[in-house]
Amino acid sequence: MSGHSTYEPKTGIERWLDARLPIVRLGYDSFVDYPTPRNLNYWYTFGGILSLCLASQLISGIILAMHYNPGADHAFASVEHIMRDVNYGWLIRYMHANGASMFFIAVYIHMLRGLYYGSYKAPREVLWILGCVIYLLMMATAFMGYVLPWGQMSFHGAVVITNLFGALPLVGPAITTWLWGGFAVDSPTLNRFFSLHYLLPFMIAGVVILHVWALHVVGQNNPTGVDPKSKADVLPFTPYATVKDGFAMSLFLLLFAFFVFYMPNALGHADNYIPANPLVTPAHIVPEWYFLPFYAILRAVPDKLFGVLAMFGAIACLFALPWLDTSKVRSMRYRPTARIHFFIFVVACCILGLCGAKLPSEPVIPGLTTFNLVDADLNSFVWLSRLAAFYYFAFFLAILPLLGLFEKTLPVPDSIASPALSHPATIPAAATAAPEMKG
């Protein structure tokens, strides 16, 4: 839908370059003249925000790597050297540490937006899967990055996560030894994690290019889920989308700056300011907040191998989503039942996150003892996480496949520019803003 290029080189140099490497034309066609649906709302600004996050992490990370020392005996002290002796080192490190959290806030909103408006459906399957690959790479990068300061939570988090691979039958122990570079998490582990932590972000950048490429081949989805049909449905990317994205980015930066300058350690864990000590295990090992839902799914299953499989299965569902959802209608704006399930799904994810932070045996309602079901009291976080995990999987494996076959959908507008305004569900601003607030 991008059509033919309208770029006209104006100067001699531009014409000369355009005949040899049409890179200015590529930029012009992709970010200036590129037609975007005119009805994109603020949920659609998170793609731009994510590119800002990636750039910020890359730049701050490269500077940190100039001062960081990836040896088990020096890593912790070198991070403190950055905090105390490097000019503005505290700023760069807090930007990098909080930037990871900001990255995940943005990516979760971006993914939920795609889920709500059906942005994974034909012809955007490859676009969606590339996004899932980016998310997977982000998780690996964030996990290894958290190990680098070599504090107590870094070390014991690395022990817990690498041991998960040990649950695999036959090859498990060999894989773990291979990951560790020895027989325990130690200096070789830290050194290779540093190497990979530096490599993966550039792989993310590479897949981001593919993601944007795929986006520009199939065109952006929009809140109605209806393909643009005429020039009246679209607006050029610049200035319309750029100014809107820019405003959203600026608001996002305000939030980012608030964390960096006023509560830089709120999203971290106090134990990580204690140097790693293999002989002392922290009372509660918890991952960073963005992994908590998966951690809860892992712990919801009493068997280690099946827990690990469930955790990876939760991510695998995302990859299969384009084929799990059988509905012909893209946007949940016209799918009243699916919409309700979407919001329950968001709540279930938040509940899983909460469960991941709590001790499994801890009661949900304090002081109340009900009855023992299988291996724990019913009023416990482990049972709450089982309930939420059940819904998580049911949403992907049962609700979305079946709803597409049985759901009575609302009439979809003919085009973006001239929606059939007679139906209340097609008045975008008011109708969808209210339920979205709950997400």
Place this chain on the structure above:
Amino acid sequence: MLRKLSVIAAVAGLLTAGLAGPALASGHALPAKEVKWSFDGPLGKFDQAQLQRGYKVYREVCSACHAMSLVSFRNLGDKGGPFYDEKYSAKHGKTSNDNPKVKAIAKEYEVADIDSETGDAIKRPATPADHFVSPFANEAAARASNGGALPPDMSLLAKAREEGPNHIYSILTGYAAPPAGLKIGDNQHYNKYMAGDLTSYWSGSHEHVPPGGFIAMAPPLKANQVTFDDGAPATLDQEAKDVSAFLMWAAEPKLDERKQTGFAVMIYLLLFSGLLYASYRKVWKNESH
């Protein structure tokens, strides 16, 4: 506008979920006492007089057992530090290394070195560039002198505990006579703010297990333990507050700089956002969406 608000609300909601997430129940200790610190809030900064008093408590009491190996003497004279003096800053072509107070403090210590002429191991007076000198040669020596317990390094203590300075203040003022029925081991002390579970040491009913836990450190502070140079009354409360503030400075010496930079950044971003919003309204003026 509703849609804009909903974006903000959603982000705020996710953040609250994120913040509420990692909060964990920490044994059965009493929640830390809330102290009003000069460095609280977006415009907060360290109180230099308090840091000087806190340093004195650290120097005369804590440093007998606790190391502070990440801090250098010169840091005491850095901006925001207890002995910062503008005369010895970059503004006057000098550094904290030139600060006579810092030099005098450093000189009180001896550090190991190598004689560059003979190669012999020697001791020399410390300079502002040296790190704080640890009270024990190694962990084994520290444990041997402290009944098997290791006094933690204090460089980052205020960030390595939930609630930071509030927690330290609460521990320092939270010692109490153990309630009857609580069995205390050798070299252990009862503290209401220490994390732990006392159930197995308690002979009374399970519903009335006392709060807190055991700590190996004997009550380190009492009234008039130090004499403050500025004449402040050396009550236990004052000493505990001052040393907690000093430990916060030791853990986060760039706090003042961070909050001041943050203020400028927030104002800049607010203005920039306003400008972008105005541009957005102008660009989209004639387009329905």
